[in-house]
Amino acid sequence: MINNKIADIFQEIGDILEIQDENHFRVLSYQRAAQVIRNLADDIEVAYKKDPKRILAIRGVGKDLFSMIEEIIKTGDCKMHKDLLSHFHPGLLDMLRLRGIGPKKVKLIYMNLGIKDIKELEEAANEGKLRDLPGMGEKTEISILQSIKDLKRYSERTLMPIALNEAKVLIDYILGCKEVKKCEYAGSLRRRQETIGDIDILVSAKGKAKPIMDHFIKYPHVDEILAHGPTKSSIVLNTGIQIDLRVVEDENFGAALHYFTGSKAHNIAIRDMAKKKGLKVNEYGVFKGEKNIAGKTEEDVFKSVGLPFIIPELRENDGEIEAAKKGKLPKSIELKDIQGDLHMHTNASDGSQPLEVVIEEAFKSGYKYIAITDHSKSSHIANGLDIHRLLTQYKEIDKLNKHYKDKDFKILKGSEVDILPDGSLDYPDEILAQMDIFPASVHSRFSMSQKEMTERIIKAIQNPYVKIIGHPTGRLINKREPYEVDMEAIIDAAVACNTALELNAQPARLDLTDKYLRMAKKKGAKISIGTDSHHSSQRAYMQYGIYIARRGWLEKNDVINTYSLTKLLNHFKK
Numbered sequence: 001m002i003n004n005k006i007a008d009i010f011q012e013i014g015d016i017l018e019i020q021d022e023n024h025f026r027v028l029s030y031q032r033a034a035q036v037i038r039n040l041a042d043d044i045e046v047a048y049k050k051d052p053k054r055i056l057a058i059r060g061v062g063k064d065l066f067s068m069i070e071e072i073i074k075t076g077d078c079k080m081h082k083d084l085l086s087h088f089h090p091g092l093l094d095m096l097r098l099r100g101i102g103p104k105k106v107k108l109i110y111m112n113l114g115i116k117d118i119k120e121l122e123e124a125a126n127e128g129k130l131r132d133l134p135g136m137g138e139k140t141e142i143s144i145l146q147s148i149k150d151l152k153r154y155s156e157r158t159l160m161p162i163a164l165n166e167a168k169v170l171i172d173y174i175l176g177c178k179e180v181k182k183c184e185y186a187g188s189l190r191r192r193q194e195t196i197g198d199i200d201i202l203v204s205a206k207g208k209a210k211p212i213m214d215h216f217i218k219y220p221h222v223d224e225i226l227a228h229g230p231t232k233s234s235i236v237l238n239t240g241i242q243i244d245l246r247v248v249e250d251e252n253f254g255a256a257l258h259y260f261t262g263s264k265a266h267n268i269a270i271r272d273m274a275k276k277k278g279l280k281v282n283e284y285g286v287f288k289g290e291k292n293i294a295g296k297t298e299e300d301v302f303k304s305v306g307l308p309f310i311i312p313e314l315r316e317n318d319g320e321i322e323a324a325k326k327g328k329l330p331k332s333i334e335l336k337d338i339q340g341d342l343h344m345h346t347n348a349s350d351g352s353q354p355l356e357v358v359i360e361e362a363f364k365s366g367y368k369y370i371a372i373t374d375h376s377k378s379s380h381i382a383n384g385l386d387i388h389r390l391l392t393q394y395k396e397i398d399k400l401n402k403h404y405k406d407k408d409f410k411i412l413k414g415s416e417v418d419i420l421p422d423g424s425l426d427y428p429d430e431i432l433a434q435m436d437i438f439p440a441s442v443h444s445r446f447s448m449s450q451k452e453m454t455e456r457i458i459k460a461i462q463n464p465y466v467k468i469i470g471h472p473t474g475r476l477i478n479k480r481e482p483y484e485v486d487m488e489a490i491i492d493a494a495v496a497c498n499t500a501l502e503l504n505a506q507p508a509r510l511d512l513t514d515k516y517l518r519m520a521k522k523k524g525a526k527i528s529i530g531t532d533s534h535h536s537s538q539r540a541y542m543q544y545g546i547y548i549a550r551r552g553w554l555e556k557n558d559v560i561n562t563y564s565l566t567k568l569l570n571h572f573k574k
């Protein structure tokens with residue numbers, strides 16, 4: 001319906017005019033029209049096409065607004081709206097999305113303090129600068145900070161691991177309904193994208209769908225029910241995550257799973273390919289004329305268009321279909337290929353468990369080796385180890401290695417060594433020489449220019465003691481942008497120096513990203529998937545690293561911690 005679009009445009013015009021202190025009645029005319037139009041039951045476009053005069057009959061729509069509506073119907077755009085926006089700080093409109101903040105408050109804050117966006121507003125509220133404005137106080141500041149938090153929660157994409165855990169619990173709940181036959185999640189979550197917009201869940205029913213829908217919307221963690229229909233329902237959980245549930249026919253489950261797994265671009269490419277073979281692909285199946293020839297499983301769908309199964313992680317229409325045609329899909333890495341973890345912290349720095357617990361847990365998990373990599377001395381906040389503490393830890397490790405000697409398990413001496421701003425490392429060479437393997441990471445001075453940062457990291461890559469570069473872009477998803485760095489140059493240097501790059505598996509890092517992993521693979525760089533774990537429970541993060549590695553087209557041999565201990569140590573010897 002075009003109504004919402006028109007209403008949004010009018011609302012924005014009204015808000016901008018109000019912030020700009022325009023005539024009160026003019027402001028109101030846009031805001032009221034927006035409200036009326038949003039509540040109309042009839043589609044304005046349909047009404048207009050039947051008879052344009054019908055639009056003039058809408059309450060609050062006079063000649064001016066009529067011609068704007070006509071313009072939006074005909075061109076999809078509104079010139080006045082665009083002109084207004086082009087002379088306006090867009091951040092001021094974002095501020096309006098905060099609960100309890102209207103145009104009047106935005107104007108007051110902007111005029112008095114020059115605050116132009118939510119970030120500046122948050123800073124000002126934290127610094128107590130808002131409380132002295134007329135009509136505001138400490139309480140207003142607190143409530144503004146709360147609404148900023150809420151807005152972030154609802155507008156940011158959810159980290160894949162968080163969505164994955166939500167989905168697992170929810171699916172268990174859905175399976176608790178007797179009418180459910182199958183239940184699986186699809187969408188970006190199944191493709192293991194690093195962040196998730198919403199979670200798409202498919203179910204097939206043994207009988208009627210209605211009891212499933214009724215069960216679904218009664219999920220205890222529901223904050224809001226957006227839709228409750230016979231075959232599709234949507235809810236928002238109290239974590240802010242939206243869930244779409246669709247009921248599909250069991251005999252079409254595979255086709256639906258393929259369709260709703262996406263990506264959209266992959267679906268379109270498959271559909272076009274099928275068309276050339278005289279087939280039609282949609283969420284109900286693969287059709288030859290009227291006949292549905294493949295819908296039961298995803299394998300059937302791929303087979304019917306002449307392709308082998310393509311794992312969800314690769315379905316981005318980024319070469320996977322061509323590779324599948326040629327039989328050149330990667331033999332994707334799996335969790336069971338992993339032999340050890342080369343990035344782990346203990347409570348000597350900022351981890352939460354003592355050395356022997358970290359080690360025993362890793363041993364019990366079946367790993368063949370781990371590297372203990374506590375922070376180095378310059379990472380003060382993380383309680384980085386000075387040389388004395390480091391060497392004491394190494395003595396402990398020697399002792400523990402004796403204990404595990406006959407158990408096919410080795411503790412490697414390491415450290416997560418800071419790469420200092422000039423590219424040198426945080427310990428002298430004679431200390432580095434005592435380490436078996438370690439990641440070197442940037443933890444300071446993130447704001448360097450791209451040239452400086454690239455040189456800094458390349459210098460570390462060239463250091464003969466450095467075997468791995470930790471979390472190479474430094475980004476924290478939804479929190480901190482990656483630092484400026486020429487990743488192509490980094491990868492080239494890593495290849496030249498036989499230095500591996502890390503895929504840090506912390507949910508908010510997932511760094512390197514799938515795109516760079518693929519670039520690294522193409523250029524022949526090796527990857528170390530490290531959990532950067534600060535507690536044994538974070539061993540589970542390895543799985544997230546594996547998902548992203550699969551999205552980066554990585555195979556077992558691209559990842560050094562799939563190697564046996566001997567192969568790993570030999571790899572760096574030369």
Ligand code: DGT
Pocket residue numbers: 186187188189193195196197198199200259260261262263264267268
């Ligand atoms: P998200 O939720 O933003 O993280 O990303 P997705 O990929 O989960 O997207 P979503 O939830 O909008 O839709 C789920 C899947 O449904 C999507 O991956 C592919 C399929 N799909 C949605 N819309 C279309 C469409 O217009 N055409 C085709 N071919 N597929 C679509």
Ligand code: CA
Pocket residue numbers: 187188189197198199200
């Ligand atoms: Ca989705």
Ligand code: CA
Pocket residue numbers: 187198199200244
């Ligand atoms: Ca969806």
Ligand code: ZN
Pocket residue numbers: 416441443470471
């Ligand atoms: Zn780090």
